[in-house]
Amino acid sequence: MTSPLVEIRGLEKQFDLSGSLLEQITFKDGRFQRKQEAVHAINGVDLQVQKGEALCVVGESGCGKSTVARTVMGLLSPTAGEIHYDGKRIDNLKGRDALPYRRKMQMIFQNPYASLNPRMTIQQTLEEPVRFHQPDLSQSDVRAKVQEVMQSVGIDPDWGSRFGHEFSGGQRQRIAIARALAVDPEFIVADEPISALDVSIQAQVLNLMMEAQETRNLTYLFITHDLAVVEHFGTRVAVMYLGRVCELADTKSLFATPRHPYTQALLSAIPRLEDERPNYIRLQGEVPTPVNLPSGCVFHGRCPHANERCRTEVPKLIATDANVQVACHGVEEGRL
Structure with a gap:
């Protein structure tokens, strides 16, 4: 396998809940005590995104997908870990040093109703990143580039004088995609880009993104909770639970033979119009709070196959075959 375009190593992210120093200090049992709390959103994530692929990150709400x-x-800013782009570490870059990577890496946000500036016309919205990242372009070149990218996503260039609130959700998301494509990026992070859209529009936006991937040789990190979309769009899939990656596999292998108990439960919940479908797996208990993470495997409290090792030792991603990695003691020991 060639060197990855984007590599995430040991990524961790915590959000402090303790407040100021005075808010952390309490008087209990005759003495002052300091209490610090944090949300452990990401807990040691390792991922590699190969050039030209669409790596989908899936999991239930609160598992850390959007934080990644x-x-x-x-x-x-990560609490710990490193992020590398094309072999160079970028999470510690600031100011001008980060500018080349700002152009190469673009993002499509979840909510098209909030991601467009209501005070700017569509023309201004699309021209702004081009002017910022390519200041040498003339006015006519900028307009030509904006017109080309609008046509490529199915937007009439005559709409440029209108504002974002004059468009539907699907049209706004097309504009957001056009904004991301305007600077000719190599890598796009799409954070649940179709979840706020009507089902009838979702397929159009997905097909648009797949067409852009082919014509512009794009690489995607696609965040979603819709497994039907993953099966249609993804090259590989990373399944997350409570801030950790529990399974990483190519799409075909994951949907055909899921290894991790959590992945099996997720896939069993997909509605299917089949007589011979796998039995629905009902998980017991609730998702633990990311403020006080459970010891060992974060899934052991809901896993029917957990043993004492699962309760005390954190599993690592191990390769079960060429295209599958699983973080599960049961799989490692041959119990599953």
């Missing part, structure tokens, strides 16, 4: 996306893009 925002940390990779530099919108959040």
Whole structure:
């Protein structure tokens, strides 16, 4: 396998809940005590995104998918770990040093109703990143580039004088995709880009993104909770639970033979119009809070196959065959 375009190593992200120093100090049992709490959103994530692929990150709400996306893009600073782009570490770059990577890496946000500036016309919205990243372009070249990218995503260039609120959700998301493509990026992070859209529009936006991937040789990190979309769009899939990657496999292998108990439960919940479908797996208990993470495997409290080792030792991603990695003691020991 060639060297990855984007590599995430040991990524961790915590959000402090303790407040100021005075808010952390309490008086209990006759003495002052300091209490610090944090949300452990990401807990040691390792991922590699190969050039030209669409790596999908899936999992239930609160598992850390969007935090991974925002940390990779530099919108959040990692608490620990490293992010590399084309062999160079980028999470520690600031100011002008980060500018070349800002152009190569673009993001499509989840909510098209909030990601467009209501005070700017569509023309201004699309021209702004081009002017910022390519200041040498003339006015006519900028307009020509914006017109070309609008046509490529199915937007009438005559719409440029209108504002974002004049468009539907699907049209707004097309504009957001056009904004991301305007600077000719290599890598796009899509954070649940179709979850806020009507089902009838979702397929159109997905097909648009797949067409852009082919014509522009794009690489995607695609965040979603819709497994039907993953099966249609993804090259490989990373399944996350409570801030950790529990299984990483190519799409075909994951849907055909899921290894991790959590992945099996996720896939069993997909509605299917089949008589001979696998039995629905109902998990017991609730998802633990990311403030106080459980010891050992974060899934052991809901896993029917957990043993004492699962409760005390954190499993590592191990390769079960050429295209599959699983973080599960049961799989490692041959119990599953």
